[in-house]
Amino acid sequence: MPIQTRCDDDGQTLVIRIEGRFDFSTHQAFRDAYEHNDPDIRNYTVDLSDTTYLDSSALGMLLLLRDYAGGDSARIVIENCNNDVRRILSISNFEQLFNIR
Amino acid sequence: MDDSTASYNGPLRILIADDSDSDRLILKTLLTRLGHEVLDVANGLDAVSTFQREAPDLVLLDALMPIMDGMEAARQIRLLAGERLVPLIFLTSLSEAGALAHCLDAGGDDFLGKPYNRIIIEAKIKAFNRMRLMHQALSDQRDLIRERNRQLTEEQEIAKRVFDNVAHSGCLDASNIRYHASPQSIFNGDVLFASPRPAGGMLVFVGDFTGHGLPAAIGAMPIAEIFYGMVNKGFNGQDVLREINQKLKRILPTGMFCCGAMIEADFKLNQIQIWNGGLPDGWLIRPSGAHLALPSRHLPLGILSPDQFNAELERVVAGPGDRVLMMTDGFLESADRDGRVFGEKGVMETLDQLGADDHPFDAMMSAIHQLTGNPEDGDDLTLFCLEMAAEGGLATLPDRVEPSALAGPAEWRCTYEIRGQTLGEFSPLPLLLHICMEVPGLRRKSGEIYTLLAELYNNALEHGILALPSEWKHSPEGFGRYYQERNRRLLDVEGHYIRFTLQHSLKPEGGRLCVVCEDSGPGFDFQSYLSTAPDSAAASNRRYAGRGLGLLSRLAETIRFHGQGNHVEIVYKWQLARTAEKRDD
Numbered sequence: 014m015p016i017q018t019r020c021d022d023d024g025q026t027l028v029i030r031i032e033g034r035f036d037f038s039t040h041q042a043f044r045d046a047y048e049h050n051d052p053d054i055r056n057y058t059v060d061l062s063d064t065t066y067l068d069s070s071a072l073g074m075l076l077l078l079r080d081y082a083g084g085d086s087a088r089i090v091i092e093n094c095n096n097d098v099r100r101i102l103s104i105s106n107f108e109q110l111f112n113i114r
Numbered sequence: 115m116d117d118s119t120a121s122y123n124g125p126l127r128i129l130i131a132d133d134s135d136s137d138r139l140i141l142k143t144l145l146t147r148l149g150h151e152v153l154d155v156a157n158g159l160d161a162v163s164t165f166q167r168e169a170p171d172l173v174l175l176d177a178l179m180p181i182m183d184g185m186e187a188a189r190q191i192r193l194l195a196g197e198r199l200v201p202l203i204f205l206t207s208l209s210e211a212g213a214l215a216h217c218l219d220a221g222g223d224d225f226l227g228k229p230y231n232r233i234i235i236e237a238k239i240k241a242f243n244r245m246r247l248m249h250q251a252l253s254d255q256r257d258l259i260r261e262r263n264r265q266l267t268e269e270q271e272i273a274k275r276v277f278d279n280v281a282h283s284g285c286l287d288a289s290n291i292r293y294h295a296s297p298q299s300i301f302n303g304d305v306l307f308a309s310p311r312p313a314g315g316m317l318v319f320v321g322d323f324t325g326h327g328l329p330a331a332i333g334a335m336p337i338a339e340i341f342y343g344m345v346n347k348g349f350n351g352q353d354v355l356r357e358i359n360q361k362l363k364r365i366l367p368t369g370m371f372c373c374g375a376m377i378e379a380d381f382k383l384n385q386i387q388i389w390n391g392g393l394p395d396g397w398l399i400r401p402s403g404a405h406l407a408l409p410s411r412h413l414p415l416g417i418l419s420p421d422q423f424n425a426e427l428e429r430v431v432a433g434p435g436d437r438v439l440m441m442t443d444g445f446l447e448s449a450d451r452d453g454r455v456f457g458e459k460g461v462m463e464t465l466d467q468l469g470a471d472d473h474p475f476d477a478m479m480s481a482i483h484q485l486t487g488n489p490e491d492g493d494d495l496t497l498f499c500l501e502m503a504a505e506g507g508l509a510t511l512p513d514r515v516e517p518s519a520l521a522g523p524a525e526w527r528c529t530y531e532i533r534g535q536t537l538g539e540f541s542p543l544p545l546l547l548h549i550c551m552e553v554p555g556l557r558r559k560s561g562e563i564y565t566l567l568a569e570l571y572n573n574a575l576e577h578g579i580l581a582l583p584s585e586w587k588h589s590p591e592g593f594g595r596y597y598q599e600r601n602r603r604l605l606d607v608e609g610h611y612i613r614f615t616l617q618h619s620l621k622p623e624g625g626r627l628c629v630v631c632e633d634s635g636p637g638f639d640f641q642s643y644l645s646t647a648p649d650s651a652a653a654s655n656r657r658y659a660g661r662g663l664g665l666l667s668r669l670a671e672t673i674r675f676h677g678q679g680n681h682v683e684i685v686y687k688w689q690l691a692r693t694a695e696k697r698d699d
Contacts (some may be wrong), residue, residue, distance in 0.1 A: 069324040069443070073369030076417065080368045100458075104443075105373065105392040106413045 016042045018050075025053055030060040035071040035098075043074050047081060057082055062093035067101050079110060090114060126243060127168065130154040131161035131187065132176040132205060137228065141174065141205070144232055148239075158182025162190045170200070172242060174226070177206045177217055185220035192221040199249035201242035270328075277331045280338045284308040285316070290501040292475040296444065302494030303330030304442050307338060309345040312547070312564035315381055317345050317354070320393065320498050321374035321415070322442040333372060333416075336361050348544045348564050351378035355389055355415070355425040362416030371416040375408075375440050378427060379500060383587065386438060386502070387427035391415055394446055394458065401435040403468040408438070429597055431590050436502045439474050444495030450485050460485065475499040522554045524620040531613040537575060538604035543567055546614055553618060555625050555688045562669050563627075563686070567614075569666050570631040570682060574612045576600065578635030578680055610634040624689040630681070637678025 015032045016039060029046045031039065047057065057078065061067070079087045090112045094102060102113055128145055132138040133156050142152045153168055155161050159182040161175060173191060175184040188202050204217040204225040217225050223242065226235060282295055285308050293306060303323035310316050319341055323330035337358050344354045355376050362372055373392030380386070390396055392414035398406045412424060432438070441461075449455045464481045468474060478497055528549060532542055543564065550556050550563050576582045580603040586592035615630040667673050670684040 069322075069373070070369075073324050073371065076371070077369040104394060104410050106410060109413055110417070 015039060016046050018046045020051065020054070021056075021058070024051070026056040026058055027051075027054045028058045028060055030063065032063040034066045034068075035061070035064045035074075036066065036068045037070040040070070040074060044077070047078055055088065057087070057089045059089065059091045060093055061091060061095070061098055064095070064098055067098045069105075072101075072105055072107065075107070075111065088112075125149045125151055126171040126239070127151045127153070128239075129161060129164055129168065129170040129173045130205075131156070131158060131174070131179065131184070133157060133179045134176070137176075137205070137230075141230060141235075144230065144235060145239075148236060150239075158184060158187030161187045162194070165191050165200075166194055171246060172239065173200060173202050174205055175202060175222070177204050177208060177213075177225075185217070188217075188221040197253060199246050201246055203238065203242070273328075273331070277334065281305040281307075281331070281334045283338065284342065285310055288316075290503040291318075292473070292499040292501075294475075294479060294495070294497045296495045302444075303334075304444070304494045304496040305334045305337060306496055306498060307341045308500075309342055311345060311350075311378075312348045312561045313568045314561070314565065316379045316500070317341075317351055318377040318379070318440075318498070318500060319354070319358075319374060320377075320440045320442065320496060321372045322393065322444070322494070322496070323372045324370050329370065333362065333366060333370070336365065337372070344544075346560075348547045348560075348568075350541070351376040351387060351389065351427050352425045353541075353544075355427075356420065356423065359415045359418065359423045359425070360420045363419060366416045371414040373410075373414040373442070375410075376427065377438055377440070377500060379432070379438070379502060381434075381503060384431060384433045384502070385429055385593070386432045387429050388438075389425065389427045394441055394443055395461075396441075397439040397461075397465060397474070398430055398432055399437045399439060399465070399468070399474045401470065403465075403470055403472070405465050405468070405474075406430070408440075429593070431593055432502050434502050434504060437474055438500045438502075439478070440496075440498045441478075442494065442496045445478075445482065445497055448482050448486050448495060450487070454485075456482055456485055473499075522552045524553070524618065524625065527615070527617040529613060529615045531611050533611045534608050537579065537607045537610060537612065541571075542612075542614065543571060546616065549616065550618075550627065553625060553627075556618075556627065559688055566629060566666065566669055566684060566686060570614075570629065570684070571612065573682075574631050574633035574635070574680075577638070578633035579607060579610045579612070580604065581635065621687070624687060627686045627688070628683065629686070630683045632677075632681045635680050637680035640675040640679040 017030045017032075019028050019030075020026065021028055027047060027050055029043070031043070035043075059075065059078070075089075075091070079089055082089055091102065091107075092114050094113065099113070102108070102111075107113065128150050130138055130141055130145075130152060131154070132141070135156075138154050138156070142154050145152050153164055153170060155164050157179045158175075161173070162182070164170075165173065175187055177184040179187075184204055188204075191200065191202060201224075202222045204222045205228060206214070206217065206225050207228040208214060209227070214225055224238060226238065281304070282293075285291070286293060286306065288308070288310075291308060295304060295306060296302065305319070305321040305323075308316060308318045319337070321334070321337065323333050340357050340361060341354055344357060358372075358374075366372075371392075375388065375390040375393045375396055377396075378387040386398070388396065388408050389412065390408055390410040391412035392410050395410070396408035398408060408428075408430070411428070446457050446461070447455055460481060461478070464477050465474065468477055475497065530542060530546065532540060546567050547560065547564050550567075551560060556563055577584065580600060582596060582600055582603070584596075586596040586599075611634050613630075613632045615632075617628045619626050663673070666684060669686070671687045672685045674683045675681065676683065
């Protein structure tokens with residue numbers, strides 16, 4: 014399974030971990046990962062430590078997650094990006110919308 | 115396939131070929147009793163001709179017959195049947211395995227041993243009929259899919275022609291523009307628009323929608339509409355960006371957006387203004403080969419709501435011969451056979467090796483060609499290059515509206531005044547131009563009218579009210595300072611105003627537009643300007659605080675100053691004869 018989810022210790026943070034390519038083929042799996050979850054979830058962490066590639070449809074999916082998580086009030090952290098992935102996120106200036114670290 | 119066809123066991127048309135009269139009669143009687151229609155012949159040759167004539171559903175062939183045996187008949191029937199599945203069953207008293215296999219090799223599907231067993235015959239005919247029907251259903255579906263696909267492809271090709279006309283349009287054939295847009299069999303998400311501005315200069319938009327295909331292409335349509343509509347009306351890049359963002363935010367589903375860059379080139383002021391949201395670094399390349407990155411500083415279009423969206427363009431000094439290079443990410447993602455991508459590194463290396471005579475567009479294209487072998491194979495990719503040029507050689511704004519035969523408003527007067535903070539937030543030029551364009555005779559003069567209005571307005575604002583010295587603009591450092599100061603001073607314009615009074619009247623030979631522009635600034639010493647002959651050395655040296663007065667007096671019939679110079683009146687005349695001439699061609 015290229016996408017794994019777990020709840021962090023506090024039970025309020027959903028960690029979504031994507032392995033390999035994050036592109037249109039992961040669309041459904043990514044949505045399934047955050048929809049129908051525990052109503053206590055307040056924060057989201059997208060862990061990209063094993064993500065090798067990210068394309069513009071992945072950026073779109075991140076926007077969908079942001080919308081789902083409350084739009085401007087969403088609390089989403091994107092972490093452990095490799096250089097290529099980081100570069101794609103910053104060309105699109107996604108740090109204005111997400112907490113990238 | 116639906117069940118009713120699969121289980122259909124209605125009467126079949128069956129051809130029997132057997133040289134034994136008694137065997138043939140037994141089989142015929144048996145099959146007729148089962149309700150089938152039976153055709154019977156006594157040799158292979160007749161079997162083939164009957165098959166051709168009657169097109170039976172199923173064929174029962176004796177293996178050994180005079181004139182033509184069953185094997186040969188089977189081969190010929192197969193050929194005649196073509197794509198149609200017609201089960202061929204051999205009738206044989208042979209029992210040797212090799213002989214039976216031989217029957218199947220010749221194209222038979224099965225064999226029936228003599229003497230006949232009614233139950234087996236019935237079961238086999240049913241089984242083969244099921245197979246036949248299944249084959250029929252598959253063929254029908256395949257034909258249907260093929261037909262649908264043909265229709266779809268045809269529709270897409272037509273839609274693609276429409277899209278191409280929209281997505282790569284405007285003055286892209288101008289001599290200072292070079293571009294490459296990957297030809298794709300289907301839509302790609304890249305768009306490229308360019309248009310001359312009514313007041314001179316050029317506006318260019320390069321965009322890349324998320325995704326491919328029809329959804330990406332559809333988003334391009336409203337953008338093209340907004341872009342050309344607004345540019346023609348005199349709006350600037352910032353206004354157009356705001357409108358595009360707002361429109362895309364409204365119509366695109368979340369998760370779909372458009373990376374893009376807007377470039378406003380001003381060949382008079384020798385500057386470009388650029389806004390880059392999500393496209394790879396653009397480059398400003400000097401004739402010497404020196405280059406400056408124009409990085410993405412904004413989110414792509416269609417993501418932020420209008421109140422969060424920042425449409426401010428960055429100013430960069432760019433003189434004749436300087437070139438702006440923009441690309442979509444498909445360009446960076448072009449890869450060789452082993453999947454090694456061109457990337458930013460490829461761009462940097464190509465730019466670093468650029469000689470003084472090399473055109474950066476050609477250098478990029480040949481670099482990508484070397485890497486991929488064939489750049490046409492790539493993903494959606496767009497490469498665009500704009501060269502700063504002297505205005506004269508460029509395409510001018512086409513006559514947008516044929517002068518209408520209907521008379522527009524001829525006698526009218528209006529006053530429009532903007533005050534206080536609005537001076538810093540709103541440009542009245544598109545509105546004023548729009549009012550003037552209601553007069554058919556003025557329509558094809560939109561460039562000149564816009565220039566007149568823009569010069570008057572900018573003088574009134576920047577020099578009249580903000581008291582900015584235009585000498586600053588003549589050095590690169592001063593240039594930045596000028597605009598910094600402009601923004602700072604715009605914050606404090608309370609109590610100031612700019613008032614336009616436009617009056618139009620019809621004359622026997624055409625029309626007369628009088629524009630009065632008043633501002634609340636202290637004015638300037640117009641007396642000494644006017645006392646200097648316009649073509650004297652003194653005048654050209656002084657450039658009179660860059661008030662563009664030379665331009666105004668070239669375009670206008672008369673220009674007069676009142677008060678302390680903060681009240682300018684110009685008269686512009688248009689000739690009826692010219693519009694009539696235009697209508698004829």
